[in-house]
Amino acid sequence: MFKIMCKLLAIASVIFTTSVHAQSLLQLEVTIPRLQVAEYHKPYIAVWLEDQKRNTTQIAVWYDVEMENGKGEEWLADLRQWWRRGGRKLEMPIDGITGATKGPGSHKITIDLASLLKNQRSGDYKIRVEASREVGGRELLQIPITLPIKSKDLPITVTGKRELDQISLTIKE
Numbered sequence: 504m505f506k507i508m509c510k511l512l513a514i515a516s517v518i519f520t521t522s523v524h525a526q527s528l529l530q531l532e533v534t535i536p537r538l539q540v541a542e543y544h545k546p547y548i549a550v551w552l553e554d555q556k557r558n559t560t561q562i563a564v565w566y567d568v569e570m571e572n573g574k575g576e577e578w579l580a581d582l583r584q585w586w587r588r589g590g591r592k593l594e595m596p597i598d599g600i601t602g603a604t605k606g607p608g609s610h611k612i613t614i615d616l617a618s619l620l621k622n623q624r625s626g627d628y629k630i631r632v633e634a635s636r637e638v639g640g641r642e643l644l645q646i647p648i649t650l651p652i653k654s655k656d657l658p659i660t661v662t663g664k665r666e667l668d669q670i671s672l673t674i675k676e
Contacts, residue, residue, distance in 0.1 A: 528675040529614040534668035537607035545604035546636040549585035553629045559589045563612050564601045581635040584643050613675055625650050634666040642666035
């Protein structure tokens with residue numbers, strides 16, 4: 504019995520040290536490139552977690568929240584994948600998720616892992632980041648993750664080609 508208890512404690516120790524603890528905060532860094540174009544508009548950006556069945560959990564939506572009469576919401580449909588995956592069913596603004604568009608540079612989204620994952624099962628997921636810009640293009644990047652997230656698997660970085668630069672997922676320090 505003592506040997507079994509020691510083995511169980513050893514296994515629990517390995518699990519605790521290799522998995523990102525449920526109280527940890529993840530940080531998603533979204534870098535928007537500075538484009539040399541005649542007419543520049545800040546991109547609309549949506550970030551969500553998607554499981555293998557394409558069910559979504561919203562993380563962030565950046566759009567022109569300041570436009571009168573909610574006019575900024577009219578162009579949310581240009582975030583095509585996000586719109587199809589549930590964006591059209593949402594009533595904007597969503598407290599804690601929606602925010603103003605961001606200009607070129609690095610922008611951090613801190614995610615409370617416990618809250619985000621409380622209803623998620625173990626398995627393969629994707630964090631998807633989609634950008635769409637007026638008089639510009641659109642781009643969709645994804646970061647594949649497996650839950651529970653293991654600290655040895657972080658950081659994860661993907662790089663875009665035009666509308667998005669680098670997207671990184673790390674543990675907040």
